[in-house]
Structures are given as C-alpha cells and as structure tokens.
Amino acid sequence: MTTGRPVRGATRNDESRRFNLPQTELDGDWLDMREGIDGIAPKLRTTVTVETPRTIISRNASPDVPFDRSINPYRGCEHGCIYCFARPSHAFHDLSPGLDFESRLFAKPSAATLLRAELGKPGYVAAPMALGTNTDPYQPIESDWRITRGIIEVLAETDHPLTITTKSDRVVRDLDLLAPMAAKRLAAVAMSITSLDPKIASTVEPRAPHPERRLAAVRKLADAGVPVYVSISPVIPAITDHEIETLIARAAEAGATRAFFIPVRLPHEVAPLFRAWLDEHFPDRAGKVMTTIASLRGGKDNDPNFFTRMKGQGPWADLLATRFRIACAKHGLNQERIALRSDLFRAPRGPQGELF
Structure with missing residues (x-):
C-alpha cells in the first residue's frame, strides 16, 4: 500500500560526493593527515634522521640513463611503492628494504649549502641536474623540511638546468621557481603515474597522491x-599494463608533451618483497604476473644489464613497446625532444661577491 504520508523526504540514498570522500580515502596524503585526528592512532610512525654528507651531487656513467649527475635530498621514501628499486639502498644503514625504507627516513638539510659549494668549484661544467632518480624529492616530509626547494633555489640562481621526477603534486608549490627557469629552457618535470585506478594506485603506491591530483599537477x-x-613506470604485467593507452590519452589531455615507460624491475631484495605483496593483494594472478616478468627479464626476476634492464626483452617487451609507440603517435606525444640549456650557467657568488 503506497498511500499516506511518506516516512522520510528523500527517495534515494546516494553516496555523498560533496567532499569527494570515496576518492579522498584512497589518497596517500589523506592517509597521512587522518592519522592523529579524531583519535586515530598512526599504525607506524615515520622517523627522520638528519644526515650530514660531505658532498651532495651523485655522479654516474651508466650508458642507458639520460643524465650524469643527480641529487637525492632524502633516503627512504614515505610513498611506499612496492616496486621501488631504491629499497635495497637502506641496507647501507643496516635497515630493512621493507617497512624501514618507508618509515625510517634520512634528510639532508645541508643540501643547498653543499650544492652551492660544488657548483662554485673551479672547472665545474653544467649539465642537467636530476632530482628524483632514487627517492621522491616531493614525498610528504618535503612539506616541512623544504630541502628540495632549497636545492631548486640554488639552481635557479645560477641558471643551472634541472629535471625533476616525482609522483606528487607538491611540485606545483615551487612553480614560482620552475616557471621562470622553464622560460629559459632550464627546467622539465616528469610526473610518474602508474595507474588511474585509485584502488590499484593505493595498493601499489599507498602513500602517493591520488592519480587525478597528479594529472591536475601536469x-x-x-x-x-x-x-x-x-612516466608510466613501472608497467606491471596483468595489473597495470591494460592502462597504457588510457594513461597516454589522459597525459596528452592534461598537457604533457612526452611520455616514457619502463617494465617493472625487481633488483635484489625487491623481488621477495614484491612476491609477498602479490600473494597478499593479487593472489588470483600472482603466478601469471611473475611468469610474465620472467619472460621480460630473460627467465629471471630481474635483468641488471644495461639497455635491456630499462626495456625488457622478448615478445612481451616488444608488445608493450609497440602499444606504447602507437598510443603516443595517436595522441601527439614524443614529437619533439625537450632540450635544456647548459650555456646560461654562472657560478654562484661566494662570500666576497656578496659585498659588491
């Protein structure tokens, strides 16, 4: 019987979207903020130890990476990406590449001072400085420590070219520095977006900002x-590889001009961590994932050899490369190279220079 006065006014009970709660709950930054409020105790506290290195610029001569120098403001990374190839580096501190890598961090507050000294050495020749090659320069603790910003300030002052790789929209905080540098062809940013599915992203990269926030930053x-x-890196077979075309389309729509990808790499202690993660979150396809990775990596969990380590090998690698190339051509990506200038560099002023 439907006659009579209704018991309630609304006829539907849709989920509230005013504060975008469903997406917010899958956002890594929100996970950080919600701990400690409303009586929610943090499951694992992050600790930060001050590191006092003697130099700050790391050099490499690897033939398959496009830079020869980099700076890492932090060791360890709160984003907690399960695939992170930097995890084994925590062994240098006798710490675990697992939870220790995500929660026991090291910061280098003297980075800008050290950089100024190194750029001022006689004979220094400028070339693009890479940030974010090991751990993310815009991970959550950068909000307080601001070490990355201090580094960029020195590079901006000296007209030194810079590239940044990050999976955080915090990078836009420093647009006041990056935009003038870009106008001189001194800066470029690579935004890492592994998946557009917020549930997959929050599993693979639990403390990283929501994919839509990263696209907004682009x-x-x-x-x-x-x-x-x-950067669509890494591509994880049977988990994120189906998103290649959609990711490229969204990247182009957001204003990106270039894209690249790397199949998942599992060096040293990363492989057993990744296997355990698969068993926990994707038990239905764990075997398929590892079998495909082995196909990409010459029958092993990892291939450390130059060139093939970045591309993979075999039919799976060829298929991924073909799909990526076709998608980029369709959406107009990778048509022109981004060439940064090194000829504008001028050494930082020393203490005497400040007097004049």
Whole structure:
C-alpha cells in the first residue's frame, strides 16, 4: 500500500560526493593527515634522521640513463611503492628494504649549502641536474623540511638546468621557481603515474597522491610553461599494463608533451618483497604476473644489464613497446625532444661577491 504520508523526504540514498570522500580515502596524503585526528592512532610512525654528507651531487656513467649527475635530498621514501628499486639502498644503514625504507627516513638539510659549494668549484661544467632518480624529492616530509626547494633555489640562481621526477603534486608549490627557469629552457618535470585506478594506485603506491591530483599537477605545470613528461613506470604485467593507452590519452589531455615507460624491475631484495605483496593483494594472478616478468627479464626476476634492464626483452617487451609507440603517435606525444640549456650557467657568488 503506497498511500499516506511518506516516512522520510528523500527517495534515494546516494553516496555523498560533496567532499569527494570515496576518492579522498584512497589518497596517500589523506592517509597521512587522518592519522592523529579524531583519535586515530598512526599504525607506524615515520622517523627522520638528519644526515650530514660531505658532498651532495651523485655522479654516474651508466650508458642507458639520460643524465650524469643527480641529487637525492632524502633516503627512504614515505610513498611506499612496492616496486621501488631504491629499497635495497637502506641496507647501507643496516635497515630493512621493507617497512624501514618507508618509515625510517634520512634528510639532508645541508643540501643547498653543499650544492652551492660544488657548483662554485673551479672547472665545474653544467649539465642537467636530476632530482628524483632514487627517492621522491616531493614525498610528504618535503612539506616541512623544504630541502628540495632549497636545492631548486640554488639552481635557479645560477641558471643551472634541472629535471625533476616525482609522483606528487607538491611540485606545483615551487612553480614560482620552475616557471621562470622553464622560460629559459632550464627546467622539465616528469610526473610518474602508474595507474588511474585509485584502488590499484593505493595498493601499489599507498602513500602517493591520488592519480587525478597528479594529472591536475601536469595541467598546472603545462599551463605555467613547464615542459612535462608523464612516466608510466613501472608497467606491471596483468595489473597495470591494460592502462597504457588510457594513461597516454589522459597525459596528452592534461598537457604533457612526452611520455616514457619502463617494465617493472625487481633488483635484489625487491623481488621477495614484491612476491609477498602479490600473494597478499593479487593472489588470483600472482603466478601469471611473475611468469610474465620472467619472460621480460630473460627467465629471471630481474635483468641488471644495461639497455635491456630499462626495456625488457622478448615478445612481451616488444608488445608493450609497440602499444606504447602507437598510443603516443595517436595522441601527439614524443614529437619533439625537450632540450635544456647548459650555456646560461654562472657560478654562484661566494662570500666576497656578496659585498659588491
């Protein structure tokens, strides 16, 4: 019987979207903020130890990476990406590449001072400085420590070219520095977006910002004149590989001009951590994932050899490369190279120079 006065006014009970709660709950930054409020105790506290290195610029001569120098403001990374190839580096501190890597961090607050000294050495020749090659320079603790910003300030002052790789929209905080550098062809940013599915992203990269926030950052950077790459790295077979075409389409729509990808790499202690993660979160396809990775990596969990380590090998690698190339051509990505200038560099002023 439907006659009579209704018991309630609304006829539907849809989920509230005013504060975007469903997406917010899958956002890594929100996970950080919610701990400690409303009586929610943090499951694992992050500790930060001050590191006092003697130098800050790391050099490499690897033939398959496009830079020869980099700076890592932090050791360890709160983003907690299960595939992170930097995890084994925590062994140098007798710490675990697992939870220790994500929660027991090291910061280098003297980075800007050390950089200024190294750039001022006689004979220094400028070339693009890479940030974010090991751990993310815009992970959550950068909000307080601001070490990355201090580094960029020195590079901006000296007109030194810079590339940044990050999976955080915090990078737009420094647009006041990056946009003028980009106008001189001194800066480019690569935004890492592994998956657009928030549930997959929050599993693979639990403390990283939501994928849509990263795409919004791509748009803000592009609108400010900063050249933007989108890094679809790593591609994880049977978990994220189906998203290649959609990711490239969204990257182009957001204003990116170039994109690249790397199949998942599992060096040293990363492989057993990754296997345990698969068993926990994707038990239905763990075997398929590892079998495909072995196909990409010459029958092993990892291939450390130059060139093939970045591309993989065999039919799976060829298929991924073909799909990626076709998608980029369809959406107009990778048409032109982003060439940064090194000829504008001028050594930082020393103490005497400040007097004049």
